[in-house]
Amino acid sequence: MANEAMLAVPVAQQERITILDSLRGIAVLGILVMNITGFALPAPAYHSDLAVMNEIGTINQKVWFIVEWGLEGTQRALFSILFGAGIILFLDRQEKRKGGLWPTDYFFRRQLWLLVFGLIHAYLLLWFWEILFPYACCGMILFAFRRLSPKALIIAAGICLLLMTLRENADFLRDKATIHQGEIAAKIDTTKNSLSIIQQEQLKAMMSFRERSSLESRKKEMEKSLQNVRGDYATLYKYQSERSFYMETIGFFTFFWDILLFMFLGMAFYKNGILTGNAPVKVYLLMCLVGLFAGLILSWYRLQPLINNHFNKFDYIKNVKLEFYEISRVFRSIGFFGLIMLLHRSGWFKWLFNLMRPVGQMAFTNYLMQSILCGIFFYGIGFGYFGQLERYQIYFVVAGIWIIEIVWSHIWLHYFLFGPFEWLWRSLTYWKKQPLKKNNSITGTMGIS
Amino acid sequence: MTNEPTTTLAAPIGQQERIIFLDSLRGIAILGILLMNIPGFGLPYAAINDFSVQPQGDLNYFFWYVFGPGVFEGSMRGLFSMLFGAGMFIFITRLEKRTTGLMAAELFMRRQLWLLVFGLFHAYVLFWFWDVLYHYAICGIVLFAFRRLQPKYLFMAAAFCLLAMTAVENKNLYRQKSTIRKGELIAKIDTTTTKLTDKQKAQLGSMNEIKESSTPEAKKKKIEKQTAAVTGSYSELYKERSKNAEESETYGMYYWAIWDVSLFMLLGLAFFKLGILQGEAKTKIYAWMVIIGLGVGLPLSYLFVTFDVNHHFNWFEIIKTKPFDFYEIQRFVHSIGIFGLIMLMYKSGWFKWFFALLRPVGQMAFTNYLTQSIMCGFFFLGIGLGYFGKLEYHQLFYVVATVWIIQIIWSHIWLRYFRFGPLEWLWRSLTYWKKQPLKKNTTDTDTMGMG
Numbered sequence: 001m002a003n004e005a006m007l008a009v010p011v012a013q014q015e016r017i018t019i020l021d022s023l024r025g026i027a028v029l030g031i032l033v034m035n036i037t038g039f040a041l042p043a044p045a046y047h048s049d050l051a052v053m054n055e056i057g058t059i060n061q062k063v064w065f066i067v068e069w070g071l072e073g074t075q076r077a078l079f080s081i082l083f084g085a086g087i088i089l090f091l092d093r094q095e096k097r098k099g100g101l102w103p104t105d106y107f108f109r110r111q112l113w114l115l116v117f118g119l120i121h122a123y124l125l126l127w128f129w130e131i132l133f134p135y136a137c138c139g140m141i142l143f144a145f146r147r148l149s150p151k152a153l154i155i156a157a158g159i160c161l162l163l164m165t166l167r168e169n170a171d172f173l174r175d176k177a178t179i180h181q182g183e184i185a186a187k188i189d190t191t192k193n194s195l196s197i198i199q200q201e202q203l204k205a206m207m208s209f210r211e212r213s214s215l216e217s218r219k220k221e222m223e224k225s226l227q228n229v230r231g232d233y234a235t236l237y238k239y240q241s242e243r244s245f246y247m248e249t250i251g252f253f254t255f256f257w258d259i260l261l262f263m264f265l266g267m268a269f270y271k272n273g274i275l276t277g278n279a280p281v282k283v284y285l286l287m288c289l290v291g292l293f294a295g296l297i298l299s300w301y302r303l304q305p306l307i308n309n310h311f312n313k314f315d316y317i318k319n320v321k322l323e324f325y326e327i328s329r330v331f332r333s334i335g336f337f338g339l340i341m342l343l344h345r346s347g348w349f350k351w352l353f354n355l356m357r358p359v360g361q362m363a364f365t366n367y368l369m370q371s372i373l374c375g376i377f378f379y380g381i382g383f384g385y386f387g388q389l390e391r392y393q394i395y396f397v398v399a400g401i402w403i404i405e406i407v408w409s410h411i412w413l414h415y416f417l418f419g420p421f422e423w424l425w426r427s428l429t430y431w432k433k434q435p436l437k438k439n440n441s442i443t444g445t446m447g448i449s
Numbered sequence: 450m451t452n453e454p455t456t457t458l459a460a461p462i463g464q465q466e467r468i469i470f471l472d473s474l475r476g477i478a479i480l481g482i483l484l485m486n487i488p489g490f491g492l493p494y495a496a497i498n499d500f501s502v503q504p505q506g507d508l509n510y511f512f513w514y515v516f517g518p519g520v521f522e523g524s525m526r527g528l529f530s531m532l533f534g535a536g537m538f539i540f541i542t543r544l545e546k547r548t549t550g551l552m553a554a555e556l557f558m559r560r561q562l563w564l565l566v567f568g569l570f571h572a573y574v575l576f577w578f579w580d581v582l583y584h585y586a587i588c589g590i591v592l593f594a595f596r597r598l599q600p601k602y603l604f605m606a607a608a609f610c611l612l613a614m615t616a617v618e619n620k621n622l623y624r625q626k627s628t629i630r631k632g633e634l635i636a637k638i639d640t641t642t643t644k645l646t647d648k649q650k651a652q653l654g655s656m657n658e659i660k661e662s663s664t665p666e667a668k669k670k671k672i673e674k675q676t677a678a679v680t681g682s683y684s685e686l687y688k689e690r691s692k693n694a695e696e697s698e699t700y701g702m703y704y705w706a707i708w709d710v711s712l713f714m715l716l717g718l719a720f721f722k723l724g725i726l727q728g729e730a731k732t733k734i735y736a737w738m739v740i741i742g743l744g745v746g747l748p749l750s751y752l753f754v755t756f757d758v759n760h761h762f763n764w765f766e767i768i769k770t771k772p773f774d775f776y777e778i779q780r781f782v783h784s785i786g787i788f789g790l791i792m793l794m795y796k797s798g799w800f801k802w803f804f805a806l807l808r809p810v811g812q813m814a815f816t817n818y819l820t821q822s823i824m825c826g827f828f829f830l831g832i833g834l835g836y837f838g839k840l841e842y843h844q845l846f847y848v849v850a851t852v853w854i855i856q857i858i859w860s861h862i863w864l865r866y867f868r869f870g871p872l873e874w875l876w877r878s879l880t881y882w883k884k885q886p887l888k889k890n891t892t893d894t895d896t897m898g899m900g
Contacts, residue, residue, distance in 0.1 A: 101541075250699050
């Protein structure tokens, strides 16, 4: 039993599939583009509300539009694809080296430690939009699906899309009904008839929804957000931890299918070679053209009513018929993925993929470091730039962090085998201190003294 | 794609392999759980833990106290969790012997995921908002990584869960205390001379919310609203109940279930490995459980319950004056006591008839758990007979007794002719993704499930 334990080791350098590392590097840098609004802007501005900070009609709106129209949701999709593929990779390799149920045990330990990291990320580093927690949970669920064929996995992804669309519309229509019923109750002449208990409730619900959606309320929310994030540690902790808790419970529960969808696709794409760049070029071409074409059109149509209603949720829900965010996001994400793979296959961007590779090899570290760096720059307990920069300016911060992360990833991996947090995660999973420094005799027996 | 491990040997447990006594324990747990759940089936949510809004009287109080927070509360679900933890271990180790590769783990995970689906069905279609299948499914998946631990470490993990739950309870208590304190300070401000800031207004509002919801009038209104929804049309019922279910599956899962359920699952794993769960330990161990569990637990529970009673269930006052929340501690202690008591009954040998009577009930526990919800749903919900909110507390237990009799009788009859309960059969067939044999035949051997 002791001998067997020594064979359970992390992946040796040569075994890594380099294209996956490059893709992960792109994803982790891309995710910062999505997350920076949460780090830098107060609620509700960070989540597509351009009215509260008077951004309508300015360059900020243009910047917002480009990100929201094109990129939104695509980065975490790429991340999920790689996460799903990573599950299969991990288990396949473990199965080759160790018998019994040990691969499963290591896998679940790995996921549980990831969950712990997620909790630390949310409650210590105070990043409320963190994804390690939901990814850890989804990973545990995906174990049961790992041996499905690519076709079955794609069907599973399709089911996720269907369920997510149903869910977002169920919530959407429920809110519409609240408004509708409340407005009916409001029209009743209360001098003649008194309202029943249920009608009173409906009226109250509609009016509170309308009140919450008003510009005044949203501005108050912004004030509160600014005060809390710029405040001391206790204030910041209370505010961010409440948001984190909401994301980990109701948020996770409601967006569960959104998160799972691309993990299934990742597992499928890994198995049929699409992810590793081994599919015919026309596959990627098709993905890119159909995905971007359909996705960008749908996304455009989705954003117009939001803009026309001045980002007022009450009016948006009242005037729009159906919600199709998930569909638009899936098309755009597939399109974006296809585009990247075309760049890879063209062979003209080797420099880019080589540049991204170390970033992706230490993606876990880089993801956490983004939260640390942004926390220091934006939160009150740091330099306090929260809410001080205009929307277009925060993307300069993104560029700055990109440069830092690309440079240090290359340097670090020149001397060490894994990123620091990768090393920590692996050591905890195998419950054994892993080697860290690179040496010249790197073989497949790494980890065995 | 990869080498397909032999699946033919992956089969559900043969009749002889069942540990008979665990079935009896599960039967007790399953009937006992109805005692705990009947208030949720029959009374409005706001009335469940609150005796002040019930029809009063010593009989009602007795039933509320004994079959509720004073004696039995938490003990039946504790027993159920212990059996679930042990069952998980039995399932995996048995399959490990018969299958290769990671098949045993995959089958376990599939089993848990199907259980989760059943849980969602239970909550959103059968409208039972206190469904625990969902939470048990998730805890089972999380505890997979702990199954190999020695009893010593399992006890430590269980202790951690108990501490974590207590910490969470008290964090909530003290947060609410602080809300009230801040609000009361603001309330003292003379608003004719100083204007309140927005933040102060919000804090005052939070405090007043707690204060107002603790008055009898507010409680009555809530009860009326809930009763109207549950006895109303299908869509009103759905709206009300799905809200409760979602809260239980999000807030409830992460703030309560993961600790409360895992605590006894870990204990069950440990007790199973030590033989305590199967009744193989020395009698004096069980005797000590009873002495300490009930000797300490019952007084603790008495303190816990009467604190609320003496404050007339005014939550505002209770939050202000309660120094320490020890729900999980008192529940843990008296649950161990009740478990010890049941085991003493078993060891005495005088109750063989009782355990034999409950064995089939426990063998089809899954079916019996869900049919409780179907029967009680039919009896109480507006879309059924509509007795919700109409019975006094002690009258609920006539319903319990009736359901017990029905379930004991049909379990005996069904298992005479069939191998598993109907829902057990469904769950197994889905897990193995193969229709399982259902009818009993005379050649009942270990090779069940093949060919």
